[in-house]
Amino acid sequence: HGYTVSAPVREDSHAPQGSVIDPLHRITITRxxxxxRVSGGAEIGHGNGSHHAPTLQTLYLALSGWFPGGALTSSPQVQVWRGARPTLTDGAxxxxxxxxxxxxxxxGHGACGWAQACGSARALADLIAQRSPAIDLQPFAPQRF
Ligand SMILES: Cc1cc2nc3c(=O)[nH]c(=O)nc-3n(C[C@H](O)[C@H](O)[C@H](O)COP(=O)(O)OP(=O)(O)OC[C@H]3O[C@@H](n4cnc5c(N)ncnc54)[C@H](O)[C@@H]3O)c2cc1C
Known part of the structure; x- marks a missing residue:
């Protein structure tokens, strides 16, 4: 699982004007x-359903480190999302x-579920309708394991 934290802007001149990627911590901060919104983190396993404090702490630290005073992180309007990146052993x-x-x-789209959503849905719809999908789906067959 990974997380996003969305917080109200506190001071426009201290907040990002676009998107910033922190490749070291694999975190993205977006206006x-x-x-x-700061997003990233990797909580391995399915956990107990509650938020993983150390992962969230990493996001808050990245946000305050890159943009001190830019967001109201203690506001009641802060929203935290915990999302899955379901991944199979071969990554496909x-x-x-x-x-x-x-x-x-x-x-099992892992970190690319949104990017691959439309293409995957199109290909699966073709299979269900007994049409030939535009791509070879053999490498993605659920029975490959
Ligand atoms: C922080 C973060 C950033 C990401 N960024 C990107 C990105 O930039 N680009 C990209 O392409 N992808 C990104 N992803 C990946 C993307 O979010 C996932 O691949 C995608 O959401 C998976 O979609 P899904 O429908 O398979 O599963 P999910 O979106 O996880 O949906 C599964 C649904 O099933 C529900 N559910 C679970 N168990 C049950 C049950 N027993 N009964 C009923 N309902 C149940 C869940 O509540 C959930 O609503 C990101 C993920 C995270 C966590």
Missing amino acids: QGQRV PAIGASGVSGLWINT
Whole structure:
């Protein structure tokens, strides 16, 4: 899992005007109108469903380190999102028939689920409709393991 923290801008001149990528900590800080969003972190395993404090702390530290005073991180309007990056051992998603009649799989996109969503959905829709997908889906077959 990874996290985003979205906080209201505190002082415009101290907040990012665009996006900043911190490759060392694998964190992105983005201006979103009157909010600043910091995203990243890697919490391995499925945890207990509650927020992983050390991962969140890394995000808060990156935000205050790059943009001191730029965001109101103690505001009640702060939103925290904990999202999954479901990943298989070979890094490729699983797209196709599950082996159970009527149940199709489209998962395991890891850190690229949004980027791959439309293409994966298109390819799976073609399979379900018994049309030939535009790409070879063999490398993504759920039965490859
Ligand atoms: C911090 C962060 C940044 C990211 N940035 C990017 C990016 O820049 N570009 C990109 O392409 N991808 C990015 N991703 C990855 C992307 O978010 C995921 O790959 C994508 O959301 C996976 O989509 P999904 O529909 O497979 O699963 P999810 O979005 O996780 O949806 C699964 C849904 O199932 C629900 N659910 C779970 N269990 C049950 C149950 N038992 N019963 C009913 N419902 C259940 C969950 O609540 C959830 O709503 C990022 C992920 C994170 C965490």
